Amino acid sequence: MKKLKIGNLIPKIPLVQGGMAVGISLDNLASSVANEGGIGVIGTAGIGLVKNDDNSLKSNIEALKYYIQKTKEKTKGIFGVNIMVALNNYEKYVQTAIEEGAKIIFSGAGLPLSLPELNKEKKAKLVPIVSSVKAAQVILKRWMKKYNYIPDAYVVESSEAGGHLGFKKDKLNDSKNSTLNLAKELVGFRDELYAEKQIYIPIIAAGGINNKKIAKQLFDQGVDGIQVGSAFIPTEECDADIKFKNKFIEATTDDIGILNSPVGLPGRAIKTKFFDLIKSGKAKPKTCNYQCIKTCNFKNVEFCIAQALYNSVRGDVDNGVVFSGKKGPDTNSIKSVKQIIKNIMDF
Template identity: 30%
Template sequence: MTKQPAKLETRFTEQVGIEVPLICGAMYPCSNLELIAAASEAGGIGIIQPISLMFVHGHDLREGIREIRKLTDKPIGFNALVEQSSQVYEDRMKKWVDIAIEEGVRFFITALGSPDWVVKKVHAVGGVVYHDVTTLKWAKRAIEGGVDGLICVNKRAGGHAGEESPQKLLADLKALGVPLICAGGIGDEAQFIEALEMGYDGVQMGTRFIATTECSAHIDYKHAILEAEADDIVLTEKISGIPVAVIQTEYVKKVGTHASWLAKKLLQHPKGKHYMRGYYTLKSLWQLKSASTKGMNYKDYFQAGKSVDGITKIESVADIVSRFADAVRAKAPVSAEAEDDVEADATTE
């Protein structure tokens, strides 16, 4: 695949109105409002994860958005999980999306279902919708639903990872003609530049932003990320019934990574799968919240992706975004006009 010059101005930055093509991905349970605001204020864009904001961090959604607005007036985004297995949940998500729109949010990332109703609401106010995808099949369905861009979740991502490499996903999806965001495996500026040179319009990071001063995750969680290597990231079915990328702690080794035969059986049953998904959802909400807030004393799961290889210290969001942006600028080719100016200066001297 031919590389192209990395640049900060892409189709994505133009659509969303930001300076750096970098998304601080929505994370349950790690997306606290200070982290979201810091990512946007630094020039990228932070994404609200509503359940994290309300259930983990204790904010009313509308008031939480207003608190973020006190910290930054730059664009912020909203994560809408549009799975339709529960009518109660779907109705709540529609209410949450309405609140976000009313509070001025104009960038939405959808996942796990049909984005069409979100697209309709958001496009009506001039907003933009991207959708999480892992394969060409789901990407085509999202395009049919009217989305403006795609979050390409690859096999190096944390949480619910994809199955394809970043290169394969890009090759499969680039003909769709919409902006593509690389999600998974980006932990340092060299990997950021590589994704942009490959042809992606931006990058979404999650794990890198957990190990920051603004993220409220327990210090044990952050240190686990600093100490882990890519080979320490394993897929477990114990959290949600489908593979989730986590750090292989002693607890994970002890309990194993495979769902029980009964759980697998129920997940394949037309009616049983809804009950199992509900059970896993409630179980994971408590487990992940406890691990994030209580640390290693609560022997549970730390979600993370293979980007841990590039993460060596806890630092501020502003420093990360600035360093990544500066690395791209430093690598940008010098224009012919600029070269002429340099030669003229040298002659004058």
């Protein structure tokens, strides 16, 4: 297995923990993955709700600083921060994360076309999350032309991932958008780029990776690393409530469906009572208390994503949204981060 090299950062294990927001991956999960030799990731969206029950910019920035510092206290390993392009005040979150010492900024839910502008001193590595070769090419062209900056890696996230998906609804079941196929395409792009210009950008595959079989297939195809999200939720170290974790243990693949997220993308989630309310049009918000997402107009969306995610992570899963990968975590019990990594990477 090749080493994952993100600039001068080389984790012992070529595995990135997906950055799951609104309190799923905070200091405890991120530091635990980093301590096992992978790359831990703090999820940024709604982070102020978790610490202060307040989603204002001031609260979120204060909470982001707090959880980065707590993670630094718990690990000397590598960790980063996931920041959605769709967030209001995106630039402020990125700058804060870099100033506080996050080593990597993972950024998706939109194209992070201006991200290098926020990292002029190159303190952090910049890793866009993409869903196609075209998106990777657009980002590379813009970054090289405007900033003379090459992405430090790409996460290629397939239609099998949990949470927000960079595909139209009718394309989610297209085999062209599977993890294996998209990873193969991005690896081809990486190799062609290197052959033509001697530029090597590591490829990290993401989406529905929950066992060693799929992990091995991806590494055999030439990826530099993998990103794992849902599999880390039913763990002792995950920062979410036990009721949230148990939802992943109880759910089958038949219990996982698609909803329309206020972010403007399809979202994959475990079906709950609230999921059914969303699908029936009975979860529409009457006001907006958060102003967290650029693309969200509460008059037009089907539910308030901040409140729905916050409810579920606190344990009120009947009144919340539970994002999950297509295959779920492939476990029937709460395990440790160490066990999950072994189950996926020991091949």
